[in-house]
Amino acid sequence: MRDRTRRQGTPPYGPGAYGAAVELRGVTRRYGRGVHALRGVDLSLPYGSFTAVMGPSGSGKSTFLQCAAGLDRPTSGTVRLGGTDLGALNENKLTVLRRTRLGFVFQSFNLLPSLTAEQNVLLPLRLAGHRPDRARAARFLAQVGLGEHAARRPDQLSGGQQQRVALARALVTAPDVIFADEPTGALDTGTAAQILTLLRTAVDAPPEPMGPHGTGATIVMVTHDPTAAAHADRVLFLADGAIAGTLDRGDERDIPRTAARIADRMAALTGRPPRPVHPAPHPAEEAVA
Numbered sequence: 001m002r003d004r005t006r007r008q009g010t011p012p013y014g015p016g017a018y019g020a021a022v023e024l025r026g027v028t029r030r031y032g033r034g035v036h037a038l039r040g041v042d043l044s045l046p047y048g049s050f051t052a053v054m055g056p057s058g059s060g061k062s063t064f065l066q067c068a069a070g071l072d073r074p075t076s077g078t079v080r081l082g083g084t085d086l087g088a089l090n091e092n093k094l095t096v097l098r099r100t101r102l103g104f105v106f107q108s109f110n111l112l113p114s115l116t117a118e119q120n121v122l123l124p125l126r127l128a129g130h131r132p133d134r135a136r137a138a139r140f141l142a143q144v145g146l147g148e149h150a151a152r153r154p155d156q157l158s159g160g161q162q163q164r165v166a167l168a169r170a171l172v173t174a175p176d177v178i179f180a181d182e183p184t185g186a187l188d189t190g191t192a193a194q195i196l197t198l199l200r201t202a203v204d205a206p207p208e209p210m211g212p213h214g215t216g217a218t219i220v221m222v223t224h225d226p227t228a229a230a231h232a233d234r235v236l237f238l239a240d241g242a243i244a245g246t247l248d249r250g251d252e253r254d255i256p257r258t259a260a261r262i263a264d265r266m267a268a269l270t271g272r273p274p275r276p277v278h279p280a281p282h283p284a285e286e287a288v289a
């Protein structure tokens with residue numbers, strides 16, 4: 001039986017028990033002749049892992065996310081999601097793969113304003129051709145602490161609540177991978193901590209199996225915030241279109257200390273002194289209402 005207890009340490013990066021959820025081999029992306037946004041990225045992210053991607057402005061983070069999520073095609077190299085080579089898929093098949101096997105969380109929430117929270121969560125199931133399973137939507141809304149707000153529309157929810165709906169929407173299809181682009185960028189520190197705790201829980205102890213192998217969720221998150229990155233199992237640092245280093249959380253449970261280490265690495269990459277890291281949230285802020 002699957003161990004639902006909170007995992008200690010870092011998942012086995014490299015070849016995992018079920019192959020990789022995300023695999024990039026020699027991925028380059030050029031714009032025109034001169035701009036090399038990605039210069040040959042190789043990585044393998046196991047199922048049930050939480051990876052943060054950081055790097056200075058212009059280092060290639062967005063390009064990486066777009067290529068890894070099948071929203072853009074690399075100039076050369078291969079991207080595999082759950083063993084499927086995205087380069088072998090035409091646009092229609094790529095769209096189906098994104099709808100059925102990927103989840104997305106954006107800085108600006110991107111909920112449909114005319115739909116209720118429940119309808120927003122049901123949308124990916126509808127688009128994937130499944131019957132609208134309201135009980136499933138209710139379970140995922142409850143998971144993010146919004147069981148009571150299923151009938152509200154986005155304009156009746158706070159920013160943090162909207163992002164929780166977006167997270168439930170990303171989780172509901174049990175995707176191979178969730179790609180999160182600055183998911184806490186528009187939130188205050190306490191609300192951001194709640195979202196990060198929910199992301200961590202989706203990886204470590206989801207109420208039901210996520211992904212095709214019954215592990216926790218697999219998350220790839222681009223962020224500028226060392227405190228957000230400190231919640232991940234591993235941080236990948238991009239510089240000038242290439243992976244410039246990694247930092248593993250290991251058994252570290254001390255978010256502020258990990259965030260300070262991450263900020264130091266970022267400072268070394270940018271050549272600027274580390275920006276002050278957000279103060280640690282009060283423990284009460286970590287608990288999701």
Ligand SMILES: Nc1ncnc2c1ncn2[C@@H]1O[C@H](COP(=O)(O)OP(=O)(O)OP(=O)(O)O)[C@@H](O)[C@H]1O
Nearest residue numbers: 031035036037055056057058059060061062063064
């Ligand atoms: N559509 C495009 N056409 C031309 N150049 C582009 C395009 N998109 C990105 N670039 C360039 O590719 C490089 C990487 O850009 P990218 O947006 O991936 O970086 P980033 O790390 O996400 O930056 P930021 O943190 O500022 O969002 C930059 O030099 C950028 O100017």
